[in-house]
Amino acid sequence: MIEAQDLSRRYDDFTAVDGITFSVAEGEILGMLGPNGAGKTTTIRMITGFLPPSGGTVTVAGHDLFRDPEAARRQIGYLPENVALYPDMRVREYLAYRARLQHLSRRAGRDAIEEAMRRCLIDDVAEQIIGTLSKGYRQRVGLAAAILHDPAVLVLDEPTVGLDPRQIIAIRQLIREIGARRTLLLSTHILPEVEQLCNRVLIIDRGRLVAEGTPGELRRRAAGHPVVRVTFDNVSSDGLERLSTLDGVLAARTADAGSFELEHDGARDLRRDLFEMAVARGWTMVELYERKPSMEDIFVRLTTRDQAETADLSREATRARIEAHDELQRRRADELSRRRAAEAEAGAYEDEDTVPDPAQDNEDDGRQS
Amino acid sequence: MNGLLATFERELRAYFVSPLAWIILTGFLFVQGVVFGYIAWVLLGDPMSAGRVAPLSIFFGGFFFWPIMLFVAPILTMRLLAEERRSGTIEMLMTAPVSEAGVVVGKYLAVVVLWLFLWLPTLVYALVLDYHGDVDWGPVASSYLGVILIGALFLAIGLFASSLTRNQIIAAVITFAFLLLLVLSVVGAFLARDPVVQEILGYVNVVQHMDELGRGIVDTRRLVFYLSTIGFFLFLTTRALAARKWR
Numbered sequence: 001m002i003e004a005q006d007l008s009r010r011y012d013d014f015t016a017v018d019g020i021t022f023s024v025a026e027g028e029i030l031g032m033l034g035p036n037g038a039g040k041t042t043t044i045r046m047i048t049g050f051l052p053p054s055g056g057t058v059t060v061a062g063h064d065l066f067r068d069p070e071a072a073r074r075q076i077g078y079l080p081e082n083v084a085l086y087p088d089m090r091v092r093e094y095l096a097y098r099a100r101l102q103h104l105s106r107r108a109g110r111d112a113i114e115e116a117m118r119r120c121l122i123d124d125v126a127e128q129i130i131g132t133l134s135k136g137y138r139q140r141v142g143l144a145a146a147i148l149h150d151p152a153v154l155v156l157d158e159p160t161v162g163l164d165p166r167q168i169i170a171i172r173q174l175i176r177e178i179g180a181r182r183t184l185l186l187s188t189h190i191l192p193e194v195e196q197l198c199n200r201v202l203i204i205d206r207g208r209l210v211a212e213g214t215p216g217e218l219r220r221r222a223a224g225h226p227v228v229r230v231t232f233d234n235v236s237s238d239g240l241e242r243l244s245t246l247d248g249v250l251a252a253r254t255a256d257a258g259s260f261e262l263e264h265d266g267a268r269d270l271r272r273d274l275f276e277m278a279v280a281r282g283w284t285m286v287e288l289y290e291r292k293p294s295m296e297d298i299f300v301r302l303t304t305r306d307q308a309e310t311a312d313l314s315r316e317a318t319r320a321r322i323e324a325h326d327e328l329q330r331r332r333a334d335e336l337s338r339r340r341a342a343e344a345e346a347g348a349y350e351d352e353d354t355v356p357d358p359a360q361d362n363e364d365d366g367r368q369s
Numbered sequence: 370m371n372g373l374l375a376t377f378e379r380e381l382r383a384y385f386v387s388p389l390a391w392i393i394l395t396g397f398l399f400v401q402g403v404v405f406g407y408i409a410w411v412l413l414g415d416p417m418s419a420g421r422v423a424p425l426s427i428f429f430g431g432f433f434f435w436p437i438m439l440f441v442a443p444i445l446t447m448r449l450l451a452e453e454r455r456s457g458t459i460e461m462l463m464t465a466p467v468s469e470a471g472v473v474v475g476k477y478l479a480v481v482v483l484w485l486f487l488w489l490p491t492l493v494y495a496l497v498l499d500y501h502g503d504v505d506w507g508p509v510a511s512s513y514l515g516v517i518l519i520g521a522l523f524l525a526i527g528l529f530a531s532s533l534t535r536n537q538i539i540a541a542v543i544t545f546a547f548l549l550l551l552v553l554s555v556v557g558a559f560l561a562r563d564p565v566v567q568e569i570l571g572y573v574n575v576v577q578h579m580d581e582l583g584r585g586i587v588d589t590r591r592l593v594f595y596l597s598t599i600g601f602f603l604f605l606t607t608r609a610l611a612a613r614k615w616r
Contacts, residue, residue: 087456098465101372
């Protein structure tokens, strides 16, 4: 449904998106994952036709987005990252306007509005002025407007940001419902969301596609060898030695007093052997599980600069990885502010007041200290 | 021109549900009423000029006419596109299956209709004069043509300025400065010695155009100038909207 070929976007000397190629198949829910400032929103804006790319092409349902923009846009329903509505309009009035922009006839528009309001659970605020609505309602009004014309592809940029947990559940439920019938491209940085909703995931970092696959595939790829963790109550002192002689065990280490982590080749289920060994030795087993890497692990591995390092699952390594992640977030924040500055320069008539002023910040700090 | 009608309707409605249109209309009619009353009062006290000077020709193109034109046009146009950019609704608008030209022309027509709506009540003055004496309707009609043409040009310039920034105040100031320059070209035409410069300034000299129209002279060159310049600014606005360099 969506074909993006070698898409890139440059702002002067900053490259926000650098040659991303991907496609979304019909009926698929594709998740786009990446840290803040990775280029997700820029990519989405190019796919929806808001931002012209510096290079590459986009085809939506067979229509080239740049040669035939109106036909291509007709196929897309888009919920931008910051849902911007006209605060002085009533909900129904706004949806009627959006229906007209989509060239729905008045009658078809009326039916579509009722249907969309019902599905997005906003029929109780139909006559309210948008400016008085809460963030959660506004998000749902935006979503209702995006699905009005029953688009072939729905593009959602961080649809659950800023919602309370109950609203998040409601929106996810709705996304799942729509996803059952329609093609969906979903950008998010919330990892469980991807696991819950998406058939396939793209991971974007620094404007590049760093990984692609189903959540399961990505997990397998990132995991390296499976690891089993086992804890005994009364293990003998030669426990570690014994465990490392088990068939298929590649490496064994002590994780805690009485706890071991065994990396194995995955050829057979190690848990069975462990149980038998424990019985034979008279050790009391109190814990046994196979560690599956979470989406967080995959994400951090793929978006951390040094990807070559193999998974080391000991505690120290985990702590180090958390630190690396924090470091990454800091770098990300730096890069984001640099990128903002670059973009402010790129937009020739950009307002000064939207750009964070570092001098101002320093001044504030000075006053506080 | 997809999206023209939808944008036009929304924009017109937005003017009338916000206090802006009503405040401007009230202020506009108050000032116009005072100006008209003043003109009538002065002429009443001066029997010599009675019958020789048409009160409406002073009303259009008089001392108060240009300041009103200069202030009202920027205020009406400043929010048209700047506001959409500031709030981010432009992203929704430009990803809908509509053309830039449709959006620009729709917004432009909405503000032109509002402009007509502002001037409509001033027809009452002509009717009042007609009741008490004779009104030469030819010059009155051409005066209104001038108000519409010059207003339409000013609004096109204002719309273009609004497409350049996300700050309404900046849009209004750019428009005001540009319009002031246009109006002050009358001074330039007065001071210029070079006939070529005079000729060129004559084309953009809106004050002189209004003066001509006020006396009932309708020059097709002027019509062509206004219509083509309006078209040019609308085209520039469309290009500015399509450039979309902003975030």
